[in-house]
Amino acid sequence: MLKIPKKTNMNTTAQILMKREFVDMVISGQIRRDETGLEGELYLSKLFEEELQVKPIILYGVRLVVEEKECQFDCLMIFQDKCMLIEVKNYSGDYFYDRGKFYFVSSKDEIDSPLEQLNRATRMFRKFLREIKMNFEVIPRLVFTGKEFQLYQSDLSLPIIHPGQIRRFIKKLNNESCYLNQRHTKLEEIIYARHRVFSSYEKKYEYEYDQLDKKMSCEKCDGRMESISQVKMKCSKCKVIERTQIALTRNIDEFIWLFPEMKITTSRIYEWIGESISQYSVRKYLKSHMIEKGNNKDRSYVKL
Numbered sequence: 001m002l003k004i005p006k007k008t009n010m011n012t013t014a015q016i017l018m019k020r021e022f023v024d025m026v027i028s029g030q031i032r033r034d035e036t037g038l039e040g041e042l043y044l045s046k047l048f049e050e051e052l053q054v055k056p057i058i059l060y061g062v063r064l065v066v067e068e069k070e071c072q073f074d075c076l077m078i079f080q081d082k083c084m085l086i087e088v089k090n091y092s093g094d095y096f097y098d099r100g101k102f103y104f105v106s107s108k109d110e111i112d113s114p115l116e117q118l119n120r121a122t123r124m125f126r127k128f129l130r131e132i133k134m135n136f137e138v139i140p141r142l143v144f145t146g147k148e149f150q151l152y153q154s155d156l157s158l159p160i161i162h163p164g165q166i167r168r169f170i171k172k173l174n175n176e177s178c179y180l181n182q183r184h185t186k187l188e189e190i191i192y193a194r195h196r197v198f199s200s201y202e203k204k205y206e207y208e209y210d211q212l213d214k215k216m217s218c219e220k221c222d223g224r225m226e227s228i229s230q231v232k233m234k235c236s237k238c239k240v241i242e243r244t245q246i247a248l249t250r251n252i253d254e255f256i257w258l259f260p261e262m263k264i265t266t267s268r269i270y271e272w273i274g275e276s277i278s279q280y281s282v283r284k285y286l287k288s289h290m291i292e293k294g295n296n297k298d299r300s301y302v303k304l
């Protein structure tokens with residue numbers, strides 16, 4: 001779950017909404033930022049795989065609740081006596097740093113400080129370790145991965161790794177003691193157990209059923225899938241072919257994800273998938289894959 005960088009669940013909702021032509025500038029901006037951020041994390045994880053000779057426990061996208069506040073870090077490395085918290089920023093362009101703040105060079109506009117974010121996460125993670133009575137030194141690092149990124153007036157005392165320093169940073173990590181035992185596995189287990197899959201920020205999206213495009217949506221792209229046989233469907237955009245049952249499962253899951261309170265009925269799902277397969281097939285699927293509730297007139301289904 002946390003072993004490779006992946007899109008955070010925070011934008012699962014956003015992604016499904018975007019597939020269904022829900023236009024919202026805040027959400028599309030969020031998705032773009034998340035995608036760029038993910039590229040940076042993937043780049044770093046690949047370098048770790050290739051160049052790291054020691055074997056610390058590495059977890060990505062950890063989200064914990066400490067004292068009722070949520071904190072998230074891109075990457076956590078567990079060494080023998082240290083935990084390294086890494087915030088990855090895949091910015092590109094010119095920035096400058098001045099007295100704790102970050103600005104665009106061109107517009108002089110201030111941006112949300114990634115250092116502040118990292119410091120907050122570090123404080124919270126230290127609290128978390130105290131809470132679970134584990135003793136590790138916590139070292140924060142802010143890693144900029146964008147090749148086109150330049151930070152002016154950076155202070156040498158800051159825990160920042162610039163794009164050109166990443167390989168040397170990894171080389172240094174190779175000198176860290178890394179004899180891991182049960183203590184480390186236990187920490188990993190506690191983090192897994194406490195990891196919060198869904199961010200509480202997710203709830204901020206507001207949307208309604210009627211605002212969304214009704215179709216059988218393709219997994220690979222945002223295309224519309226059409227039936228090509230009794231059991232198969234084809235995406236009209238990327239031409240991928242998928243078993244109808246799998247496409248339907250995914251589209252119903254998306255419906256449940258977006259509208260957990262809504263009743264699942266044959267006619268509702270038939271509408272949700274843009275009438276792309278027959279009502280009969282929808283009913284047959286629901287009957288065999290879900291639990292029936294209610295009588296003939298008011299029948300609905302719930303997921304197993």
Ligand SMILES: [Zn+2]
Nearest residue numbers: 218223235238
């Ligand atoms: Zn497609």
